[in-house]
Amino acid sequence: MARVYLDHNATMPLRPEARAAMIEAMDLVGNPSSVHAEGRAAKGLMERARGQIAEAIGAQAADIVFVSGATEAAALALAGRGLHGAAIEHDAVRSWITEDLPVNAEGRVTVTDPARSTLQVANSETGILQDLPEGLAVSDWTQAFGKIPLAFDWSGVEMALISAHKIGGPKGIGALILKRGLDVEARIRGGGQEMGRRSGTENLIGIAGFGAAAQATQQGLETGRAERLDKLRNILESALDLRTKDTIFVGKGSQRLPNTSCIVTPGWKGETQVMQMDLAGFAVSAGSACSSGKVRSSNVLRAMGLTDGEANCAIRVSLGPDTTEAEVLAFAEAWGAAYDRFRARGR
Structure with a gap:
C-alpha cells in the first residue's frame, strides 16, 4: 500500500x-x-x-x-x-x-x-x-x-x-x-x-x-462527510482496542470531532510511535503540529488530569475526506504489530 x-x-x-x-x-x-x-x-x-x-x-x-x-x-x-x-x-x-x-x-x-x-x-x-x-x-x-x-x-x-x-x-x-x-x-x-x-x-x-x-x-x-468519518474513527478505535487493554482513547465518552482520535498507551512514548508508524508508511502525530517540529508533553492532556508520563505517550490520528476503511484497518494492523513488539520487549 x-x-x-x-x-x-x-x-x-x-x-x-x-x-x-x-x-x-x-x-x-x-x-x-x-x-x-x-x-x-x-x-x-x-x-x-x-x-x-x-x-x-x-x-x-x-x-x-x-x-x-x-x-x-x-x-x-x-x-x-x-x-x-x-x-x-x-x-x-x-x-x-x-x-x-x-x-x-x-x-x-x-x-x-x-x-x-x-x-x-x-x-x-x-x-x-x-x-x-x-x-x-x-x-x-x-x-x-x-x-x-x-x-x-x-x-x-x-x-x-x-x-x-x-x-x-x-x-x-x-x-x-x-x-x-x-x-x-x-x-x-x-x-x-x-x-x-x-x-x-x-x-x-x-x-x-x-x-x-x-x-x-x-x-x-x-452530503454526509461527518457521519462517514465518525464511522471510520469508530472502526479504527475498535480495531485498536482488540489489540490492547491498557490504551486510553481520550474523550471517547465526550462529543468529539468525527475525524479525531487521541490514543494514549502508557509506557510507549508518542514520539516513538510516530517514528515507527512513519517507517511503516503512515503519517500521524504526537500532538499539535504548530510547535516548530518539537515533540513535547501535551499541555492539553495534562490539563485534563493525565500525568506527564501518560501525556508523553499520546498520538493523534486524524482522518480526512478521502480516508478509506482499508487505510484505517491497515493502520490498525501496523500499529497493533508495533504494539506487540513493544510489549514483548517488556517496556
Whole structure:
C-alpha cells in the first residue's frame, strides 16, 4: 500500500477545487485595490471567495477579514484585551490570554464571564467539542470549521478564527470573523486594505484557494462527510482496542470531532510511535503540529488530569475526506504489530 496520510488536523492536502481556483487567480494581473478593469477583475475574484467562505461558515461577507492565518487572526482579536482562557487552547491563543479557566477530566471548560473569555470549539489534539456560551468574546474555530456544521451569525460569538489549510486550502491564509458592528484595531497598518483592519496587498491566490476549499467543504458536510468519518474513527478505535487493554482513547465518552482520535498507551512514548508508524508508511502525530517540529508533553492532556508520563505517550490520528476503511484497518494492523513488539520487549 502507498503511504497513508492520517494527520489532517495538522494540515489537509490541497483540494483540487482550491488548486484550480489558485491557478485562475495566478492569471490575473490586477491589484484588488486598483480601479481599472484589471484591478476590478482581481477585486471581483477576491469578493467571490469572501462570499464562498461566508456562506460556508454562516457569516456575512463584509465581516470576514483576510489575514495570513489563524495565528495572526488570534493576535488581531486578542492582543491587549487580557481575556480569560484555558490551558487546552492552541498556543496561538494561549500567548494572549490568562490561563485560569478550569478544565475537567472530560476536557470541558467552565466559562463564567463570556464577555471576557475565549473558548475553542474543538481541540486539535483530542477533538473534544465545547458548548459556546452566548456573548463569548473570541472563539477559535480552526479545527472545527469543515468538520462539523457551524453558523457564526447564530453562535452568539463576537469573533472567530479560521484557517484555510485545515480545510484543504493553501497555507498562509486565514480569516478573522467579526460580529456585525464590531471592529478591531489594525496591527498591520498602511494602505487600509480589508476595511482598514489589515493593511497590505491581499494574497489573492491564497484567498481564491480558501474560498474554493470552503465551498467544497460545505458541500461535503451536506452530503454526509461527518457521519462517514465518525464511522471510520469508530472502526479504527475498535480495531485498536482488540489489540490492547491498557490504551486510553481520550474523550471517547465526550462529543468529539468525527475525524479525531487521541490514543494514549502508557509506557510507549508518542514520539516513538510516530517514528515507527512513519517507517511503516503512515503519517500521524504526537500532538499539535504548530510547535516548530518539537515533540513535547501535551499541555492539553495534562490539563485534563493525565500525568506527564501518560501525556508523553499520546498520538493523534486524524482522518480526512478521502480516508478509506482499508487505510484505517491497515493502520490498525501496523500499529497493533508495533504494539506487540513493544510489549514483548517488556517496556
